[in-house]
Amino acid sequence: MNKQKAQPLIDYINKYVLLTPEEENILLSFIRFRRYLKGQYIVQQGDVCKHECFVLSGCTKTFYLDEEGQEHIIMFSIEDWWASDMGSFITQTPADFNIQCLEHTELVMFSYDTIEDLYAKIPKLERFFRQIIEKAFVASQKRIVRNFSLTAKDQYLYFKEQYPEIEQRIPQYMVASYLGITKEFLSKIKSQLALE
Amino acid sequence: MNKQKAQPLIDYINKYVLLTPEEENILLSFIRFRRYLKGQYIVQQGDVCKHECFVLSGCTKTFYLDEEGQEHIIMFSIEDWWASDMGSFITQTPADFNIQCLEHTELVMFSYDTIEDLYAKIPKLERFFRQIIEKAFVASQKRIVRNFSLTAKDQYLYFKEQYPEIEQRIPQYMVASYLGITKEFLSKIKSQLALE
DNA sequence: AATTATAATTAAACTAGTTTAATATAATTT
DNA sequence: AAATTATATTAAACTAGTTTAATTATAATT
Incomplete structure (x- = not known):
């Protein structure tokens, strides 16, 4: 992928771990750029989520449709946030969530098929993902607390x-x-x- | 730490990554065993959480006291689960949560002061913790969905x-x-x- | 500019869950 | 065994948030 477009992702990663120029290039070879139009789905409930997406521009909503067809939004993702159904991604089972673009949206995608290979080539990224998921988990727990209190x-x-x-x-x-x-x-x- | 006592933890880790006998020994040198009585606190709201604890036996509750002094339990931990205020642990800021033993409880503790060192010596553990936190995050999101629907x-x-x-x-x-x-x-x- | 679709407001009737308070049942302690 | 403390049940009055339905405002389309 084009280095210039990936710059926000590289900057974001470098807040957690420092990538060498060599590692940046390896990273670029592993990721894909993609553009979605407003209204398009990145993931649909029932599909297997094959990518973890980093949002470069635009906005998405992650939501769930219950038995009565009611929509429950669980998160919004804008620039410098992530969009994926992690439960589906890590287990490669059907997604619980839909992710739909609320604006024209530009993404960087990490594919399930190559992410293990990427971790092997840049072990630092394992650390990076550990750290951001720790933060996401903490945020999720705090949201549960707010819902309660x-x-x-x-x-x-x-x-x-x-x-x-x-x-x-x-x-x-x-x-x-x-x-x-x-x-x-x-x-x-x-x-x-x-x-x- | 004593190998026999740590066996449930080693078995648990080996479900995610395979430790060599050498690595098992390094791990043992980094962890501490501790016993708490029923009613004792492992972490108190306002303190900085210095350990991530793996429960060998017993049961704990993790809870939050709101402004009116109402208790909100956010999780229970029994054998083969974790107990810590991860938000406090990763940022080393005062804990939002209390963790109290509901039974006599035996734990393995990972200390904040040495965990970076441990990751350096056994990089595989970075992967292990990434994977278990991914699962914890997914479980937390699913709980939010249940609360909603x-x-x-x-x-x-x-x-x-x-x-x-x-x-x-x-x-x-x-x-x-x-x-x-x-x-x-x-x-x-x-x-x-x-x-x- | 007129038409259609989408989003937001208002209000009345309703319901899931809370509050308060009294009573019953275990479990512990003396 | 009696007394104390912690836990669980029941019921009536209440409230935060829902449902339904009608109205208004805003934006998009022709």
Whole structure:
């Protein structure tokens, strides 16, 4: 893959481990660039997730459809975040989640078929992925805590504060889905906040 | 540390990566055995978590006290599970969680001060920890999904099915806390289930 | 500019789960 | 065995958030 396009990924990795120029080149030979249009799916529930994707530009939502066909958004990914169904990726079993682009989106893809080979050639990346997954796990646990201990209003305020960029880019009903509340109730919360 | 006592940990690690006898010995020199009594704390909210603990026997609860002093249990750990506040451990900042023993508990401890050294001596362990944290992250995400899409009754049934051993070993009000509901409501759910 | 589709607001009726408080049942301690 | 402490049950009043449905605003399309 083209080095210039991959620069945000290389910068991101170098925050965790230092790659030599040689290693950067090996990395480039292992990754693929891909562009998706707004609305397109990167992964569909039921498919096996073959890639871990690093978002260069654009925005995706990762969501789950329950038995009643209700959509539950579990995360948004923008620039410098990851998009994949990790459960499906690591076990190569059907995905629980859909990942769909909310904007035109440019990605770097790591393929399941070559990632072991990549770890063998650049063992440092094993360390890198360990570290980012540790962080993701911690964030996920903290979200469970918030779900338990905050009211819907406080969860919304936390979201606004933590991800102001994301709130600007997506419709409000998706924020509600991410928070696990109805769009009507989020609307009510916002109108109450406006009066304070 | 004594090899015989560490055997469950070695067996557990060998499910992910194969350690040579030499590596097993290095590992043993890096880990510590410790016994806690029922009621003792392994980590307290506000302290920095210095160890990642592998449970050899016994049972712990990891919980969070909110502003009103309410306890929210986020996980239980029994034999062959881990107990630590990973957020605190990886950043060496004050812990959000308490970890307390619900039974007399025997642990193997990995210390923050030597874990980098251990990774350097046995790079395979970086891979091992990456893999187990991937699994923990996936489990955490799935729990968020369940919180969103299942009723309290269905979450309880899921818990019963997934962790029948744990349900036998802990009081019911702790199950309720883990599920994020009140003990009174869990009691109601159980009496409804008894009628079905 | 008019039309259609998408997103957001409002409000009333409803329900899953909470709160409070009293009672019952185990389990421990003396 | 009696007394104390911890755990579990039950029920009534309550509330945070849902459902349904109608209305308005915004954006996209012709």
